[in-house]
Amino acid sequence: MTDLAEATRHAFELLISGDADLWRIIAISFEVSGAAILIATPPAILTAFLLAYGRFPGRRLLISLFSTLLSVPAVVVGLTLYLLLSNAGPLGDWRLLFTQKAMILGQIVLAFPILVAMGHAALQSVDKRAWETARTLGASPARAFWTLLRESRFGLLAALLAAYGRIIAEVGASMMLGGNILGYTRNIPTAIALETSKGEFAQGIALGAILLLLAFTLNGLLHHVQGRGMARS
């Protein structure tokens, strides 16, 4: 059995040598998760805004609901969507199962509660008067909303990064919905699962290293941004 040091060394060789399969897997990860986060963010932030500033019955229930959804395992999201998208399921006619679109859908469902819960917290923390002042000064609701987004941009960015971090590292839903098809729906986490099951630890470590590198970059970015946010206030 190869030891950890050996596997790690081989991993970096693979990365540097530009192993085509490996880089294709990495590209798919970023395409799919990038698309998911870009689609999920606008409606999620709007929902967070309505929860923070709207006055309607069931608001508190919705807030609890979104916080609860944070703990739903990815496999459950995957299984639910699988049953919906299966040819034998109600949305089977869409023929989405085992496509990148199905993976994107799964990741949207996973990212949405994080964006709403954290976005809600960020928007809520803005001084309520910012909204009222903007409105009093004659700003349109859209303009006032924009002001609010600007005021809470650090918190919103944190929400974005947290959601992205979850979906790019998520294996359960992607495996079920994408089917782990080489060159199409095999992303970093499903490839790690596969390589590990085959005992190809070097490939697994190489992919794990990329995820770690990405997480590190995201966190660095987050801290940088939050640091600026703090210095500003």
Next chain:
Amino acid sequence: MSSSFGQARVPWKRRLLLFLLWLLPWALAAAPAPDRPVVRLATTTSTDNSGLLRAILPAFEQASGYRVHVIAVGTGKALRMGRDGDVDLVLVHAREAEETFVAEGFGERRFQVMHNDFVLVGPPDDPARVADAPTVDEALARIARARTPFVSRGDDSGTHKKERALWRDAGIQPQGAWYLEAGQGMGRVLQMAGELGAYTLSDRGTWLAMKERLPLRLLFAGDPRLFNPYGVIAVNPKRHPNVNHSGALALIRWLIGPEGQERIGAFTLEGQPLFTPDADPAQLEALR
């Protein structure tokens, strides 16, 4: 950064930018859409993890213009995908389950493609002494009697079904602390057996692909009951009209035709052939 923009002009420009960013994923998602018609093949981990399909399918894709999406799962799940019409054809190894699949009308017809065999592997010192057992029944009985750990796939895969049938035929009801149901794929089960110093039943392909990395030894093989035939079945278009039936038939024709058969036979792993092609030419004739 934003200082170069006039305050008043910022919002609509930003909004436009956000809108464009929002559009981007749709463009991305639409771009890789069917450049070539896709055939979806659900198959077992043994054919995919061994590298066989990656070695032979590009030739089919080139010749036919189809693109094959391979979804590698256990045989039980592959047949389930076929039953639900989520794939266009299945390539599996569980004779009885395949025949049920066809008899119930989910699949059209089973075509024999190739075979290899199952092997019993275990710790090199062979504490249960299965290596000199005369039959597979006796080999399993020795493991049960010695109560040495045995890792079962436990995942309703073709190998798992075979293993259950072998225990049944040997008249043994495997249970107890020594019988471990892993619920995982072949590769992971071999690793577990290696770590635990346990016995397990493996298809020869996965075993050959992984044996260099395992502290295990091939201990028993060659009993005719360890024969492991693979069949390919197109999903019945009468059940699921939206499957790619012509694509499935094209792939079947290729697999059981001369080129596919030759390539299957020529595929080796570390110098050893993994599968023996054994399609019936009469079946190919019937497809023409």
